[in-house]
Amino acid sequence: MSEIQFSGLFDLTDKVAVITGGSRGLGLYTATAFLHAGARKVILVSRKAEGPQGLNQAVQKLNALPLHGEAISIAADLSKPSEVERVVEHLKKTEEKIDILIANAAATWGGRFDETPDWAVAKVLDLNVRSVFNLVRLMAPLLEKAGKIGDPSRIVITGAGAGLMVPPFGPENRVISYGVSKAAAHHLARYLAVELGPRNIATNAIAPGFFPSKLANGLVDILGGFDAMAKANLLGRYGRPEDIAGVMLFLCSRAGSWVNGVVLEVTGGSHLVGDRPPSKSKL
Numbered sequence: 001m002s003e004i005q006f007s008g009l010f011d012l013t014d015k016v017a018v019i020t021g022g023s024r025g026l027g028l029y030t031a032t033a034f035l036h037a038g039a040r041k042v043i044l045v046s047r048k049a050e051g052p053q054g055l056n057q058a059v060q061k062l063n064a065l066p067l068h069g070e071a072i073s074i075a076a077d078l079s080k081p082s083e084v085e086r087v088v089e090h091l092k093k094t095e096e097k098i099d100i101l102i103a104n105a106a107a108t109w110g111g112r113f114d115e116t117p118d119w120a121v122a123k124v125l126d127l128n129v130r131s132v133f134n135l136v137r138l139m140a141p142l143l144e145k146a147g148k149i150g151d152p153s154r155i156v157i158t159g160a161g162a163g164l165m166v167p168p169f170g171p172e173n174r175v176i177s178y179g180v181s182k183a184a185a186h187h188l189a190r191y192l193a194v195e196l197g198p199r200n201i202a203t204n205a206i207a208p209g210f211f212p213s214k215l216a217n218g219l220v221d222i223l224g225g226f227d228a229m230a231k232a233n234l235l236g237r238y239g240r241p242e243d244i245a246g247v248m249l250f251l252c253s254r255a256g257s258w259v260n261g262v263v264l265e266v267t268g269g270s271h272l273v274g275d276r277p278p279s280k281s282k283l
């Protein structure tokens with residue numbers, strides 16, 4: 001007889017999750033997956049409230065799902081330390097504890113190395129690294145209240161394949177500050193795993209390849225479009241919402257409760273060899 005308790009292995013019943021960058025793209029896929037898995041509440045944090053890309057439409061979509069959990073949002077610019085503090089102060093008043101933090105909001109900048117302005121480097125590093133560090137530092141007490149041995153609370157930082165290798169996008173499309181920020185985000189996850197593990201908080205990162213999104217679409221267009229990128233990928237496609245749902249549910253459920261300090265690549269293998277169509281290959 002098998003001793004595996006399979007029932008509920010990927011279940012998130014009653015969990016409360018904070019998802020930065022939850023208004024669209026990978027953050028919204030994650031919020032959707034968490035509600036399907038039984039989460040009691042997902043709290044989305046992005047800048048814009050209004051409009052077709054804003055928080056309100058995301059909350060509306062999520063709350064229209066025939067599920068028990070609810071979605072709410074907090075509009076905040078997380079690149080500013082004062083805004084990170086405001087969000088956490090608000091959460092301390094409204095939530096007894098937080099089970100899951102998905103640090104997913106990020107900025108990118110692409111172009112020639114010689115022409116990269118300082119403000120772009122600062123913008124990318126501030127949001128992708130500094131604000132993640134501060135958010136985790138300030139939220140740790142709320143996460144600690146939810147964690148226990150055998151079921152730690154979880155932090156997942158969204159990194160990127162570009163933080164694991166130097167992608168061959170050509171000299172006009174360098175993403176150096178972005179790639180460096182994501183390498184730092186991956187290593188931050190490892191440090192946090194050591195720092196927070198003994199407080200029953202497990203920290204991991206994911207490193208996605210290309211998924212259609214506002215952040216990625218411009219670069220993918222320049223590189224030849226998603227169909228060309230799919231052909232260049234080892235598994236012949238680009239990312240789907242379910243790919244993100246799968247890894248996030250694994251890392252945040254009982255299935256991943258003893259995983260701490262890993263960077264999980266979700267790239268179809270492109271973190272090994274890049275995704276640039278061979279005909280355009282120019283490092």
Ligand SMILES: NC(=O)c1ccc[n+]([C@@H]2O[C@H](COP(=O)([O-])OP(=O)(O)OC[C@H]3O[C@@H](n4cnc5c(N)ncnc54)[C@H](OP(=O)(O)O)[C@@H]3O)[C@@H](O)[C@H]2O)c1
Pocket residue numbers: 020021022023024025026027045046047048049053054076077078079104105106107127158159160161207208209210211212213214215216
């Ligand atoms: N899509 C890909 O191919 C890909 C590949 C590798 C890694 N990733 C990573 O996946 C994560 C999500 O990206 P995505 O592709 O889903 O992009 P996206 O659709 O453009 O979503 C970005 C999210 O971050 C929010 N955001 C941006 N700046 C913010 C700020 N200063 N404060 C608070 N929220 C902010 C955006 O909302 P507002 O603009 O309203 O603030 C939005 O909710 C990022 O960490 C990205 O680096 C994506």
